[in-house]
Amino acid sequence: MSKTSKLLGDVTIHMLFSVIISALGPFQYGFHLAELNAPQDLIICGVTKGHVFANAFGLSNCINMTESKFAFLSSVFVIGGFVGAMVTGQGSTIYGRLKVMQLISLFFIAGSLLETISETVFTMFIGRLLIGLGAGAATVVTPLYITEISPPDGRNLCGTITQTMICLGILSTQILGYIFRHDSQWRFILVTGTGLGIVYAVFLFFIPESxxxxxxxxxxxxxxxxxxxxxxxxxxxxxxxxxxxxxxxxxxxxxxxxxxxxxxxxxxxxxxxxxxxxxxxxLCANKGIFSVLFDPLYRPAIIAVLGIMFAQQLSGINSINLYSVTLLHGVIPISSRVLAIVISAMNVITTILCAPLIYYIGRKSCLLISTIGMGVMSFILALSLVLELKLLTAFAVILFVGFFATGLGPVPFIMASELVGLEAVSATQSWCLAGNYTATFLVAQFFPLVNSWMNTLWGGTGWIFFGFAALGVINSTFIAYRVPETNGKSGPDEIWGRVKPNLNQQDD
Incomplete structure (x- = not known):
């Protein structure tokens, strides 16, 4: 019997249902990460056409704010995510995966509701912070939960579900952003997040603890x-x-x-x-986030997962996820909103199609293909933007996202739980996501400012992607020398070369 047939035989409706419901956490992470992308101009009063929705509910069409304040709203989501990621590992170890996910759903509901009814930057700030806390926690506990309820032969495939759901969340906001593109209709996008949180909270009562x-x-x-x-x-x-x-x-x-x-x-x-x-x-004692950092046994794993997560975000992917509509507006011959949908759809499709590669050619190989490919595409994207080669820009952006999906998208979430034993998985996952959110904050907060400064200094647009190309070289070098292959290895000892051959068994 093939591994695929065996895996399908091991999967039950109950397990599949549990995976889908738990994966609504990462879905909401992707949804809220990109929800402000398409309607940015509407939210900050950059475009005003008037719409009956505002008068019907007594809510203003927009919230007057500067570009820097809007960038901070994007980055405060990441600050909340950092805190949520750091505290959730230990919390899920003490109280259980399911209880933590139930608490997360409340953060999603409350934060989304505040966002929807917000009239001031401060109210929007609190809503984004609450959602960030939930999103950070979800991206820690969900991969753990899915891995622990999946059959051993299916954990490679199930591990990609986290990234796939994040991509689907991003895609859904881009579609909603295209549908609700007039004035205060942006509130419909945000209230959808409230509905998602409620659905998540209700169905969590029907899945088991890990x-x-x-x-x-x-x-x-x-x-x-x-x-x-x-x-x-x-x-x-x-x-x-x-x-x-x-x-x-x-x-x-x-x-x-x-x-x-x-x-x-x-x-x-x-x-x-x-x-x-x-x-x-x-080994069976639960390890805290600081004990694994200072323990020489686990420190190489922490360095590896932090490096991978920084590579993921500093590859430039969130410059596309967060600011693609603004970045590409007027640069390409089609609507930037339509291109944002195409980019997100490409991300989803490529993530699904490339999932088997993680098993067949290995995690490290996928990471290297991804970082090198994104570095090359960043360089091409920079040239095409500077030289105003519109079709090449669209082509480079789509391939840029495609290379992300081959490795840097799904692999970090899988490797974080493979590089250490069960006693340190929660703590390692927390460091993994802490690195992710730190790097995401840097991109969310400073990308629009640095991009604007460089374009003003040298003229034109796209200069910042030369920087992402340089980071691609650094990321590839780090992965080549500091990240081990985990595919086909029996555990952390073998992964890190801590198991020596048993000479007594060589003649057996």
């Missing part, structure tokens, strides 16, 4: 029940539990799922030639 989290918190019976409910009837759940316990299947059948001393279980069954077993005798 069985891996239940097992790790010594609720083995409920973990078995949940795991069996999301697997096919003949699925050997004891083998999957063995992976979580770091035991052989035989020991899982003969001993309790978790004994009173999980540390002894790990140390007894871990290969004696593993550096991990000699270095850290308490």
């Amino acid at each position: 069985p891996a989290w239940l097992l790790f918190n010594k609720n083995s019976q409920l973990a078995k029940q949940v795991l069996q409910s999301i697997r096919s009837a003949d699925y050997p759940i004891h083998k999957e539990i063995a992976l979580w316990n770091n035991q052989s299947p035989t020991l899982v059948e003969e001993e309790p799922l978790i004994t009173s001393s999980t540390t002894s279980l790990v140390s007894r069954n871990e290969p004696q030639n593993s550096i991990t077993s000699k270095y850290n005798t308490n």
Whole structure:
């Protein structure tokens, strides 16, 4: 039986439903990240035509603000995301993945509602901050949850769902931005976010807690029940539990799922030639965000995931996601709003089509293809904008987004949970998203200002993409030398070369 057939046989409707509902968190991240892109001119009173919606609900057509204030509204979402990402890892470890997602839904609802009815920059600021907190938390806990409820053979594929849903969220806002493109109709885009939050909150009551989290918190019976409910009837759940316990299947059948001393279980069954077993005798203790940073065992992983996440955002992708309509207005021969939809659709399609590459050629190879390709496209995009080559600009933007989807889009969310053991996954995921949001803040806050300054200084437009091309070289170099391949590796020890060959088994 092929791996694909086996995976399809292991998937149940209950598991698929749980994945889709949990993935509404990253969907809302993408939705709110790009929701201000298309209607920017309408929101800041750059365009006024008058519309009956404003009078009917007593709300103003727009909120008078400068471009720098609008940039801050985009970046405050990222500030909230940074805080949410940093606190969620430990929170989801203590209280569970499901409870954290339920709390996240409340942030989405409250923040979106405030945005919709806002009449001042301050009210919009509070709404964006609340949404950012929820979005940051969602992008930490959702990949953990999806990975933990997915069959082992399907975790590579399921890991791409996070990025796919983010892309779908961005696409949906671009479509809504095209439909609601007159004056205060921009509020319809924002109220849609409120509806999404409500749907998310309601359906979370119908999905289970992560069985891996239940097992790790010594609720083995409920973990078995949940795991069996999301697997096919003949699925050997004891083998999957063995992976979580770091035991052989035989020991899982003969001993309790978790004994009173999980540390002894790990140390007894871990290969004696593993550096991990000699270095850290308490692997099953939950690791905090600072303990993993200062622990030499985990520090290389933290450096790797931070570097990947900075590479993801400093590649220039959010200059397109956040400002494509403004950036490309008047530059290309078609509507910039239509091109924004095409770009987002290209991102979704490429992310889905390239998902198998992560498994077949490896994570690191996909990352290198992505960073090198984006660097080249940044250089071409810069030239085409400076020289006003309109069709080449559209071509370069679409390929730029396509290269992002081959690696830098989906891979970072997968690798963050592969470079360390279960005891440090939550903390590593928090650092991963903290790096992501820090870099996103830099782009959201300073891209429009630096772009405007460079264009004024040298004339024309597009000079900033030469900078993104240079960053592509730096990103590729970092990935080549500091990021290990995880595909086909059995665990962190093998990934980081901490397991030496067992010479006694060479003749077997």
